[in-house]
Amino acid sequence: MTARPGYVGGAEPPALRVVIGRRVGRVPRLRGWLLLTLTVVAAFFLLIYSRVTLDHSAFVLEDVEQRLEAAETRYWELRLEAAELQSPDRITQLARDIGLVYPSEVRTVEVSGIAIPGGDVEDRWVDLKALLSAQP
Amino acid sequence: MSRPFVTDLRKQRWLNARLIAVGSVLAVAWVAIGFRLVVVQAMESEKYAELGLDQRLYRETLAADRGTIFDRDGQELAVTIDSVTIYANPREIADPETVAHLLAPLIGREPAQVQELLATDASFVYVARQMEREDAEAVEAARLPGIYFLSEPKRVYPVGSLTAHVIGFVRPDDNVGIEGIEYQYDAALAGAPGELLVERDPQGRTIPQGEYSVVPAEPGSDLVLTIKTEVQYVARQALEAALERTGARAGSVVVLDPRTGEILAMVNLPTYDPNDRQNVDADVVRNRAVTDVFEPGSTQKLVTVAAALESGVVGPWTTLEIPDRIEIEDTVFEDFTEHPDVLTVTEIVAQSSNLGTILLGEMLGARQLHAYMSAFGQGQATGIDFPGEADGVLRPADEWCVTTCVAGTSIGYHVSVTALQQAMAYAVIANDGVWVQPHLVAEIVDGTGTRQAVEPERRVVVSAETARSMRSMLEAVVASGTGSLAAVEGYSVGGKTGTTEKYLTDAQEYSENDVVASFIGLAPIDDPRIVVAVVLDAPQEDASGGRGAAPVFSEVALATLHQLGVPPDAE
Numbered sequence: 001m002t003a004r005p006g007y008v009g010g011a012e013p014p015a016l017r018v019v020i021g022r023r024v025g026r027v028p029r030l031r032g033w034l035l036l037t038l039t040v041v042a043a044f045f046l047l048i049y050s051r052v053t054l055d056h057s058a059f060v061l062e063d064v065e066q067r068l069e070a071a072e073t074r075y076w077e078l079r080l081e082a083a084e085l086q087s088p089d090r091i092t093q094l095a096r097d098i099g100l101v102y103p104s105e106v107r108t109v110e111v112s113g114i115a116i117p118g119g120d121v122e123d124r125w126v127d128l129k130a131l132l133s134a135q136p
Numbered sequence: 137m138s139r140p141f142v143t144d145l146r147k148q149r150w151l152n153a154r155l156i157a158v159g160s161v162l163a164v165a166w167v168a169i170g171f172r173l174v175v176v177q178a179m180e181s182e183k184y185a186e187l188g189l190d191q192r193l194y195r196e197t198l199a200a201d202r203g204t205i206f207d208r209d210g211q212e213l214a215v216t217i218d219s220v221t222i223y224a225n226p227r228e229i230a231d232p233e234t235v236a237h238l239l240a241p242l243i244g245r246e247p248a249q250v251q252e253l254l255a256t257d258a259s260f261v262y263v264a265r266q267m268e269r270e271d272a273e274a275v276e277a278a279r280l281p282g283i284y285f286l287s288e289p290k291r292v293y294p295v296g297s298l299t300a301h302v303i304g305f306v307r308p309d310d311n312v313g314i315e316g317i318e319y320q321y322d323a324a325l326a327g328a329p330g331e332l333l334v335e336r337d338p339q340g341r342t343i344p345q346g347e348y349s350v351v352p353a354e355p356g357s358d359l360v361l362t363i364k365t366e367v368q369y370v371a372r373q374a375l376e377a378a379l380e381r382t383g384a385r386a387g388s389v390v391v392l393d394p395r396t397g398e399i400l401a402m403v404n405l406p407t408y409d410p411n412d413r414q415n416v417d418a419d420v421v422r423n424r425a426v427t428d429v430f431e432p433g434s435t436q437k438l439v440t441v442a443a444a445l446e447s448g449v450v451g452p453w454t455t456l457e458i459p460d461r462i463e464i465e466d467t468v469f470e471d472f473t474e475h476p477d478v479l480t481v482t483e484i485v486a487q488s489s490n491l492g493t494i495l496l497g498e499m500l501g502a503r504q505l506h507a508y509m510s511a512f513g514q515g516q517a518t519g520i521d522f523p524g525e526a527d528g529v530l531r532p533a534d535e536w537c538v539t540t541c542v543a544g545t546s547i548g549y550h551v552s553v554t555a556l557q558q559a560m561a562y563a564v565i566a567n568d569g570v571w572v573q574p575h576l577v578a579e580i581v582d583g584t585g586t587r588q589a590v591e592p593e594r595r596v597v598v599s600a601e602t603a604r605s606m607r608s609m610l611e612a613v614v615a616s617g618t619g620s621l622a623a624v625e626g627y628s629v630g631g632k633t634g635t636t637e638k639y640l641t642d643a644q645e646y647s648e649n650d651v652v653a654s655f656i657g658l659a660p661i662d663d664p665r666i667v668v669a670v671v672l673d674a675p676q677e678d679a680s681g682g683r684g685a686a687p688v689f690s691e692v693a694l695a696t697l698h699q700l701g702v703p704p705d706a707e
Contacts, residue, residue, distance in 0.1 A: 051345070058344035073218040073269070083212035083294035088369035106626065108704050 193347060194336045199289055200327030202311055203356035205303060205318075207365045208398075208578060213299050214318065216311070219290035220272035222264040226254050228282035235280050239263065242275045254282075265308060266290040291318075293410045298368055301423040302361070302402050302522075302576060305410040315421060317359065317576060320523050324580055327356035360579040362398035367391055370695035371401040375670070378688045379405055382675035384653075388425040388555045389688065390669045391696055394563035394658065397572035397592040399520075400666065400696065402426075402556075426525045429552035430652045430671065433636030434618075434681065436548030437493045438656075439561055441485055442606050443508035444496040446598040452482050452605045458491050464540045469494055469547075473618065485609040486617035488633060490547045497546025505545060506533035511597045512561040513571060514553055519593065520574045528553045548636060555654075559669035562631075562656045565607060566664035568600035611661045622657050622686035624694045626704035631657020631668075631689060633681030638674060650674040655685035659693050660705045668692050 084090070176184055205214035222243065229235050236251035243250070243264040253261050266288055267275075276285060291306045293299070304316020313322035330353035335346025342348075371389040379387055391401040404424045408416045422428065444450050455478050462469040475487045484492030497505055509515065515530025529552035536542065536550075544550045553561075556574060564571045573592035580588045598606075610630030613619040618633045634654040637646040653672040658664040670685040670692070678684040 055344040058342070062342060076215065076217045077269075079212065080215050080217055080292055080294055083215065086211055087295045087298070088365060089296070089298065092369075106698070108626070 189335075189347065192335045192337070192343065194332075194334050196332040196334075198330035198332055198350075198353040199311075200329050200353040201355040202289065202291065202306075202327065203325040203358040203581075205325075205359045205361060207299075207361050207363045207368075208400075209364065210360075211365050212294055213361065213363070213365070214291060214293050214303050216289045216291055218269070219266040219288050220269055221262065221266055221286040221288045222272065222275055223284055223286060224254055224261050224263050225259050225282045225284065226256050226261060227259050229254050230281070235282065238278060239275065239280055239283065242271075242278065243267065295365060296411060297407045297409045298365070298372060299363060300407050300410045301404045301421075301425075302363060302368075302399075303410065305413065316423065316522070317361070320521055321357075321359055321577065321580075324357040325359065327583070328354040330354070355583040357583065358581040359577050360581065361576055362393075362396075362400065362578045363402070363576065364400045364699060366699050367692075367696045368401040368403060370699075371403040371692050372405070372407075374688045374691040375403055375405050377691075378670075378672060378684065382653075382672060382678045382684045384672040384675040384684070386424060386673040387688075388428075388669075388671045389692060390425050390555050390559045390667075391692060392559060392563060392574060392667050394566035394664055394667050395572070397563070397574045398578065399574055399576050401692075402576070423522065423524075424673075425555040425669075425671075426520065426522050427554070429526050429528050429554055430654075430673075431549050431551065431636045431639060432553050432558050433548040433634035433652070433654070434488045434490075435558055435562075435632045435634035435654055435656050436546070436551065437485060437488065438565065438606060438610070438632055439509055439512050439514070440493050440497050440500070440505065440546045441481060441609065442512075442565065442598055442602055443500055443505060444481070445605055446508070446602045447500060447504060449499045450481050450496065452609065453480050455480050456484065456492055456495055458484075458489060458495070462491055462494055462543065464543055467540045467544075469543060482609045482612055485632070486612040488613070488618045493546050494543040497542050500542075502533045502536045502542050505542060506530070506536070508597075509545075509551065511571075511595075512564060513557055514551060514561070518556060518560055518574050520556060521577055521590075525556075526554050528557050548634065555669050555671045558654070558656055559667050562658055562669070563667045564597045565603045565610070566658040566667050567603070569596055569598040569603040571595050571597050607658070607661050607664070610658065614657070618682045619655060619657070619686050621682060622655055622689045622693075624659060624690050624697070626706060627659050627693070627697055627702075628661040628706040629657055629659040629689075629693060630661045631655055631686070633686060635680040635682075647674075651679050653679060653681045653684040655681045655689045657686075657689050657693065659697060660702065662705065665700055665702050666693060666696050668696070 202216045204212055204216070207213055224235075226232065232251055232254035236254055237247045240247040240250045245264070250263065253263060263283070264275075272285060275283065289311055290308075291311055293303060293305070300316075302316055304313065304318040304320075306312060306318050307314050311326075313319040313325065318325065330351045332351075333347060333349045335343040335348065337343055371391060375387045375389050378384065387405050389401065389403045390399065392399050402423070402425050404422075406420050408420050445452065450456075457478050458471070458475070460470075469490055471487075471489050471491050473487050473489070475483070475489060479487065479489060479492050481492075481496070483489075484496070500508075509530055515528050517525040517527050519525075531550075536545070541550055560571065560574060563574075572594050575590050575592050577590055579590065582588070607630055610632060611628060612630075613632055614622045614629050619631050622629060622631050622633075632655070634652075634656070636652050638650040638652050639645075640647050651674065653675050654670060656667070656669040658667045668689050670688040672684050672688075675684045
């Protein structure tokens, strides 16, 4: 048989009692947790904020790229329009419409240094049109 | 009393067995799931990560901007713009008839045609290619089911038919050059495509902070041509008027700078609009000035006489007694203009004497004549930067017949040339005896703005003295000979007429009705800045070089000299 501990002599077992701990020891532990929680939450929100900011920047960038593309498309459309407006066929027709005719007499004016190819003047500047278009 | 206990025990055992079975199944299931988890997450993780990424990754080929083609003054002759292509997914279209009726008027097609496209079982069909953005916006606004849009580059030619034969065109599907300069310089113009790699969500939106990489496209080089649009226009107008006046079937004009080999204008009629090539006959697309050959006739006398002068057989003022006719076997050669019995070499050219030129050819002999013709560039392509150039026909001297070949060749038969080749022969005389390779592209400008100029090949054909003598003779042709209608007010000009019976290749005989009329000239005579070649195919009225082609030269030469700012040198 196994012996069992017991109270001999009918003595009453000692009653349980509540021991009140010292509260001062628990306050610092709570603060630490609180600080940690706040830090984690702040870090979390900071992370979210930075992601949102970055995402927003990415959307802005995409928008700028789209506008750039649209502007480039418009640029080429305008260049095409300008080229079509310069077409000799169109200009001749316009000239006819407003009653312009070729001169009956052609007078040639020689401008020193421009009309003579070679020398100090480059060949490409002989063309007066090229000279004029090169000026600002 | 013990029965219930036994029953309970049996139930308990049965329950335990079921629990064990279910537990085992669950355990096996968990082991399987765990195993699969290990396989997916650890052993094959990369493979599945890639598969997932592939579903989100979007690869797009970035088309390189095709280079622009400019004329020598910076006028755009070929540009690329963005256009909108409309396509359909017929499987998403429940009612093709209604969609076709709504769509057809917006894209300028017949409803029946569109309906036929939409009724197919394919998942992709083109509905309209390369539409203007404004036109496509109307279709977009209609919000038709199964209709989608693509952005595509489109090649446009702002001056239309004016430079069609020079510039050529591209294939609309992929913008690859298939004709003219577009074809010749396709590699330079095309550039290199780039690639965009971007992560997108199921709605097609770019995922911020996702995968993103871009290899930018390398833009194609721009080309600066030697063509001057104003001269091209004048040449086209003059040729158009000549075709109307003479009833010629076709015609070509080539204007070039003999000092540099630069082609200032190259015009052929009939022509076409490269922006709208539907129903264009392939015959019209050919650049005849470079691809078509003809027997040069009297314009060939320049080569024969220059050869005679250069070889020292005769001088400009050497006199020759001209017979009434020359008969070689069955062939009779005659002159068509009346002239004295004795002519100087200069007068032979001015009067366009066949018999006098044949005498000079006979003095040279086949080998020498052939050598000079080759030196002038006949029987071989000039090497112009243009596809499909014809070599012309000049048989080796060994193969010439002993009867009429020297005589015939001296006056421009038995030899075939292109308008450009013959213009180059005159350019040799204009440039003091130096042949400069003709070319259409002056500069190639790459994406960084680096300009690469074209350096043409040069070779001496005859001496400057011979060239000057020949120019005097050509001046006499216009001043007092067969080319009087080529005169240009204010400028001294020279040139030579040519009228030959047209050789019919299919019938292998000369035409009884059709001729090729030509005039090739240069101006100003002392220091030529331009050579102009005019060729009319089968004129019905004014059917000769002097009456049909010479007036075209006059008009084109005057305008070109003005455009180039060349001061007048004559009263």
